[in-house]
Amino acid sequence: MTTSSTESVAATPPGAPASDSVALPDTLPTYVGLHPGEPNLMEPELLDNPYTGYGKLREQAPLVRARFFDDTPLWLVTRLDVVREVMRDPRFVNDPSRVPGYQGEDPRERLVKLFGVPSHLREYLVKSILTSDPPDHTRLRRLVSRAFTARRIQDLRPRVELVTDELLDRLPGHAEDGVVDLIEHFAYPLPITVICELVGIDEADRGLWREFGAAFASLDPSRVGAAVPAMVEHVHELIGRRRAALRDDLLSALIRVQDDDGDRLSDTEMVTLVLTLVLAGHETTAHLIGNGTVALLTHPDQRRLLDEDPALLPRAVHELMRWCGPIQATQPRYATEDAEVAGTEVRQGDMLMFSLVAANHDPRHYTDPERLDLTRQPAGRAEDHVGFGHGMHYCLGASLARQEAEVAFGKLLTRYPDLALALSPEELEKRERMRRPGTWRLRRLPLRLHPEA
Template structure:
């Protein structure tokens, strides 16, 4: 990341894009269908590109590993418009929220996120939940994760239809949902609204979201009220007994449950699909389970569930590779292109389950800096457990369709998501 210019006369004049220009559209169908390829081409053409998130929201797109890594640690790129001195423009997050059509009575819960805050407020929010996700506590969950995975694999034959069973619906999601909801403290009979809301928000279905968003908010409010009356040692109990206000508590639960279970389930599904498409890597991993930790990091780098981090805003004028990013401009750091950057990864498009991460600090699949993924340790453990247990039971990974025929759904902000993984039993 270049340092900011101190001489305005040496900086190139900023280019003001027009909606009629050929700047990239981040919601364009071709980019959504192939973010790795499209952002990769963008990365090789220029380190900084001016594009559009929506028709009224321009954004600077940063795609190379060193720039993304530096930018995610740079305090000049903030997460909240409130951190930009004199900012009076529209909140860049607003157009996306408007696309969801959330009811007014629950919108406030979705406008508050730890990922959209900056110091010192961010430290207060993260501190309220960090103990629940401490690395030691996550490691203690491994036996429970292994037991859940074994039970789900035992149940697959009974869940099969026509000799096949969907590993997305019957393995990846139930494993992630069960363990993460247990960490948070959501009992089994109260989990349905979370999955329903998650499906609706990922499907960008405003009509259904008007119902499911209200339902999930009320579920969380009810669980927190119960914890205030009867304290528990889970995350809900910690929040109910902590210093966050009611809106912050609800928002925190929504963000953690949704962000953790969905991303983890998609990581597991993507890893299974990657091994199906690369039988040599599947055989190598199956023959040497000690490679699992390295393999999981490679899955996160090669087919992680996030295409980019949440949008940042320039809190002051910043020059990056000659591009003048002005105070208040929106900036998008792209993970999928950074994680395939040939400047930092040898043969970056190759899947290598024994890869020694050759970038200075490995992949950026969990982000970087103060917003580094809170549940990274748990996601690694669940993916290691899921893949290890599945290969032990089904070493040939007999999926019922070719890797090229797996169906994927297009969702903004993520690589195309697997809809199913039919395992032949």
């Protein structure tokens, strides 16, 4: 990356050469280079080194003309204050059909078609709580928000700690030649166990969800296209089983709501809620744990701060989410009317996308933003970043994700104080970093729990 630190292997999340990192599938069409001056989100520099790539665009302008994966033109919103402003602005919506006079194919439909999703199942991905607007968004969020209250999340902490301890106990048994994959055996199992218990997914079914998540992460149309029918069928079967034997979980609560008043929640909406909550509820946290672990192991000065003061963990999780969070871009929004944004004329119907990675490293807001600093003091708010979004679409499970990350980092570093990367940071980035637009994640994270003999 751009700078280095005297006490760190790398001062910023390192990039990797496109030819060596875990590649995108060849079956995914690319439109890179078709429009000079309008970078496509599949540009090698944006995939391999998004901190530098999107940083250059941020310094070019607060709104940059760019191209979506499928070559659709869009405005990329890059600076923190502007990202927050537009995220709060009701003139920009998730559903393009709400744009007055809108005609033509829904861009979201075009995208899921690109990824091989059968036409009769596309509504399960296109019409979710993540892609809806009020009043539907308000109604759906209200139905599930009670499962994520501060009291409910706090009550879950002993269970999160127990699951974490059990996974850490098992780590040595997974080691091969002294090396264990933290993604496979810790970072994924922790959040998927917790969210599945919260939603009401039986332990026997959880392996399926890991497979579903891997299929979506691959961006391979053949894998995504095959996963969606299996996911939808599985959730319908799950709802049928749970309806016959209700429990104290979110799925049972949704069934009760539907039984009381079917107009409040359709069958499709219930399936979509389950799909969204389980997939979104573990993927982000798993890769926050993975990315954050690499950051701490390559910044021994920052790791020492946590060793000396575990009370720093909540602030540390916020800083890790800002500095190397796994979600680097949001889904598109659409202008319902002509508007001026940061001095740029945006036309009715224009697509906008928020670059979280650019915003979270904005030097207009952060002092020395490329430096990882677990003691960084928020500027007037507890959460001084947009890693979990902002406004009405702020991540519903953010408090749960933060709690899981706090417990994970705290217990992992305490249990295995000699924890170290099994590969050099450069090798790790070259061999295990997945080249996926909008996300920053590792396929594997090989670690040594103890020093080599």
